[in-house]
Amino acid sequence: MHPADEVLVARYVEEADQAAFRTLVDRHQERVFGYLRGMVKDRDVANDLFQETFFRVIRALNKERGSYTRQGKFLGWVLRIARNAALDHLRARKKWQDLGNGDDGDESAWWDRLPDDGPSALESVQDMEEADLLKACIDRLPPEQREVVLLRHESDLTFREIADMTDCSINTALGRMRYALINLRRMMEEAKRLEHIPASD
Amino acid sequence: MHNGKKDILLHLYGEATDAEELRSLLRDEELRREHAALSEAKFRxxxxxxxxPDPVxxxxxxxxAAGEQGLPSSTDRKDRPAVARSARMRKVMLPALTIAAAILFGVAVGWFSSQPGTAQVDEPAVATAPDDIVPPESLYRFVPPQPVTPASTQDPRLAWDDSAPLMDMHRRIESMRPEGMLDWGEQAVPLESLPGSGSRSLQLTGSNKN
Structure with a gap:
């Protein structure tokens, strides 16, 4: 039986059990890294932010900063730290705009907020594997929709937890997820359609 | 969002587990299409x-975590960009300033050479005296210094200075110079030893012929 996160945290903090901390990091590395990678769209930057996140975790657990209150939500706490690190990075590069809580339900203008940095995901579709194509489509989602997809699929948070973390209502989180799925499906269909168009040369 | 669509999504992600509720939702054609579309994207x-992350x-x-490696403190992290900025200043600004200074120097030289006064000084030397151009090989050849003509051999008179009184005065001065050889810094000599001291115009101090 695998010990719970709280047990491992207690072993590391009270007994300096390095193996317990290693287990914690191993257990959650994909959830945290997948989220960061999807947010910043760059593996090297995601590596840096991942390291920074766990450095902050170590400092906090060693009581330099006491934000962890052992409420049984270790992953959520770590993801909150990771999110702050990612948003700091994105804000510094002006690639993140803080939104309201989104309770007005207006998601209709999402095309207007599509990030426009880098080549279109659909341009080089013929050279892509399906998984790469899907990742490229995720990267093209509006940031708030992309974040919900990442937190749900990479980090395995529930919609309630996502709503808490992103400071919005659960209806807004669900709405963003729904639009994200619809848009992903549309982009994938478009990509498949382009895949069958012969190159014009 | 429509409650039916929200519930479809919750069922899709396993956060609502009432199977009977799902069946009733899927009786609606629009919700059934919605469920199918969302399921396809979710499946992918x-x-x-x-x-x-990378193993390193x-x-x-x-x-x-084991304390083997010091964690960077928050103050260290704040200091890091400043170091990066100064490094970038050295890397980018210095070459830029050097280039700008070189351009300014070139502009200044061009401006001075284009001034009328400087241009007119240079042009006659080239245009009117082509024979005076020194061949390049002469730059590496020893040229002995030319003997300087003594000033005493030259006629110090100016062309317009030829009136009779001036000519007379000049002759008198020239007749005094070879014998006197007095100049600034030389030892004083009695007036009697000077040429012409016996003339009427000179007499000893304190003597009174009258």
Missing amino acids: LDHLKRER IMDRILAA
Whole structure:
């Protein structure tokens, strides 16, 4: 039986059990890294932010900063730290705009907020594997929709937890997820359609 | 969002478990199409391969947790960009300033050479005396210094200075010079020893012929 996160945290903090901390990091590395990678769209930057996140975790657990209150939500706490690190990075590069809580339900203008940095995901579709194509489509989602997809699929948070973390209502989180799925499906269909168009040369 | 669509999504992700509720939702044609569309996209997302950080990152984190590697403090992190900025200043600004200074120097030289006064000084030397151009090989050849003509041999008179009184005065001065050889800094000599001291115009101090 695998010990719970709280047990491992207690072993590391009270007994300096390095193996317990290693287990914690191993257990959650994909959830945290997948989220960061999807947010910043760059593996090297995601590596840096991942390291920074766990450095902050170590400092906090060693009581330099006491934000962890052992409420049984270790992953959520770590993801909150990771999110702050990612948003700091994105804000510094002006690639993140803080939104309201989104309770007005207006998601209709999402095309207007599509990030426009880098080549279109659909341009080089013929050279892509399906998984790469899907990742490229995720990267093209509006940031708030992309974040919900990442937190749900990479980090395995529930919609309630996502709503808490992103400071919005659960209806807004669900709405963003729904639009994200619809848009992903549309982009994938478009990509498949382009895949069958012969190159014009 | 429509409650039916919200519930469809919750069922799709396993956060609502009432099977009877789902069946009733799917009796609606629009909700059934919605469920099918969302399921397809979700299926693709579920099968995405997950990524892991680089092993070296994991090693650093575990070393930091074991206290083997000092964690950078928050103040250290704040200082880092300033160092980067100064390094960037050195790397970018210095070459830029050097280039700008070179351009300014070139502009200044061009401006001075284009001034009327400087241009007119240079042009006659080239245009009117082509024979005076020194061949390049002469630059490496020893040229002995030319003997300087003594000033005494030259006629110090100016062309217009030829009136009779001036000519007379000049002759008198010239007749005094070879014998007197007096100049600034030389030892004083009695007036009697000077040429012409016996003339009427000179007499000893204190003597009175009258």
